[in-house]
Amino acid sequence: MIPYFLLLLGVVVLLFGIIRLFRYMLKSNQECGAWKTSNWIISWKHNIGSFINLCLSHLNGATNAKTELCQSHECIRCNAYRNLLEEVPVKFNEYLEKHPSVSNHQIKRLKMSINNGIDTIKLKNANGSSQHPNVLYMVDLLAKPWHEKAYRTEQKFLEQNFSVIFKEFQHVSKLSNGWITNRVPSGQWHVFHLINQGKHVFDNCQHCPETIRLLQTLTKIMHSNVFGNVLFSVLDPGTIIEPHCGPTNVRLRLHLGLKVPLQSAYITVDNVKRQWVEKECIVFDDSFVHSVKHTGGYTAGYRAVLMLDFWHPDVTDEEKDAINYIFQL
Numbered sequence: 001m002i003p004y005f006l007l008l009l010g011v012v013v014l015l016f017g018i019i020r021l022f023r024y025m026l027k028s029n030q031e032c033g034a035w036k037t038s039n040w041i042i043s044w045k046h047n048i049g050s051f052i053n054l055c056l057s058h059l060n061g062a063t064n065a066k067t068e069l070c071q072s073h074e075c076i077r078c079n080a081y082r083n084l085l086e087e088v089p090v091k092f093n094e095y096l097e098k099h100p101s102v103s104n105h106q107i108k109r110l111k112m113s114i115n116n117g118i119d120t121i122k123l124k125n126a127n128g129s130s131q132h133p134n135v136l137y138m139v140d141l142l143a144k145p146w147h148e149k150a151y152r153t154e155q156k157f158l159e160q161n162f163s164v165i166f167k168e169f170q171h172v173s174k175l176s177n178g179w180i181t182n183r184v185p186s187g188q189w190h191v192f193h194l195i196n197q198g199k200h201v202f203d204n205c206q207h208c209p210e211t212i213r214l215l216q217t218l219t220k221i222m223h224s225n226v227f228g229n230v231l232f233s234v235l236d237p238g239t240i241i242e243p244h245c246g247p248t249n250v251r252l253r254l255h256l257g258l259k260v261p262l263q264s265a266y267i268t269v270d271n272v273k274r275q276w277v278e279k280e281c282i283v284f285d286d287s288f289v290h291s292v293k294h295t296g297g298y299t300a301g302y303r304a305v306l307m308l309d310f311w312h313p314d315v316t317d318e319e320k321d322a323i324n325y326i327f328q329l
Contacts, residue, residue: 081135081247084226084327088114091326099321106318113138114326130270133287135247136227136327141314145270145288147252151310154218155281158256158306161214162279165306168208169232169258173304178204187239187294195223195230198328215308222309225327227251232258235265235294235303243268246286250323251309253286258304264296265303276305285312 092114096102104111113136131143158165172178172192178201182189193201194208194215200223205212215221215230222228227248233255235241246253255267257276266275267282269290274282284290294303311320 081226084329085135088326092322095322095325098325102318102322106316107322109139110319110322130289131249131285131287132245132289133248134245136250136323137248137287138250138312138315138319141249141312143249143285145272145285145290146274147283147285150252150283150313151220151254154220154310155254155283157218158214158254158281159279162256162258164210164214165256166258168211169304169306172204172207172232173234175207178207185240185242188236189239189241190234190236192232192234193229194232195221195228197226198222198224198228211306218308218310220310222251222311224324226329227323227327228309230306230308233305233307235292237261237264237294237296237298237300237302239292239294241292243289243291245289249285249287250312250315250319251286252283252312254281254283254308254310256281256306256308258306259301260303260305261294261296261300264300265292265294267292276303283310 092111129143130145175192179190179192182191192204194205194212195201221230223230227246227250255276257278257280260276260278263275266273267284267290268274269284269286270288276282294300315323
């Protein structure tokens with residue numbers, strides 16, 4: 001016979017789990033700008049599944065970064081990558097047929113990377129690296145998590161034009177449309193895309209004409225393939241983005257600090273933790289394991305950055321053209 005105290009304990013745990021589930025559902029479906037709760041019943045299956053997976057990961061003590069494509073059919077980004085991976089060999093051959101002037105030597109390492117595919121990534125993982133791109137791993141690129149000296153001219157240009165960018169961010173932060181809220185274990189992560197997976201989001205761009213004008217002068221921004229993004233990224237207090245890796249190592253990611261609460265928001269890349277600074281840029285390789293936390297209370301306010309994807313400096317022009325053709329939506 002089950003002792004009464006164990007039965008009582010089980011009821012308490014069950015009630016606690018139900019409360020956590022409903023809070024998770026509500027929290028994961030809020031929208032930035034209007035700050036309204038959407039009809040979470042539409043996605044109840046996804047919420048319950050995500051909640052169960054989250055609980056299981058904590059029970060199992062999981063600490064590994066998410067380096068595999070997720071299996072959710074609702075995940076637009078992962079489904080786009082998954083569909084592209086199926087087409088890559090065919091599109092690579094199409095590119096060679098349409099560009100006979102491009103020699104095999106000019107795109108030798110891209111061809112090798114595509115032919116080896118996921119096996120190259122698995123081999124790198126087996127060697128203990130924390131760099132785990134899950135879509136395209138280009139061999140022989142300089143591999144380091146932080147790139148302080150990369151694109152110094154572009155960094156300085158963005159920092160000098162901070163006031164223009166920040167003014168337009170303040171404008172779009174008040175909008176109820178255009179913002180997307182990503183699911184995270186804790187808190188809220190809101191994004192406002194200007195370029196989303198290589199495609200301009202024209203409705204959003206109309207609200208930021210001066211920012212777009214500035215970005216058009218930066219020729220090394222990645223904007224013609226699925227790996228390229230430009231967006232405003234906002235973290236509410238208490239937000240945690242778990243360790244994960246970007247899809248490829250052919251890009252570097254730049255953040256321009258727009259609004260940064262003191263001593264409470266930071267990013268960790270390959271176990272090196274750094275804080276953003278308003279009006280300053282940081283550059284890192286997001287194919288390395290990285291995570292983000294905003295540990296401040298609600299009085300600390302949100303953290304906001306402008307996020308841009310640049311080509312890795314070691315990628316050649318011929319390789320860029322091929323990647324743009326093969327990896328486009």
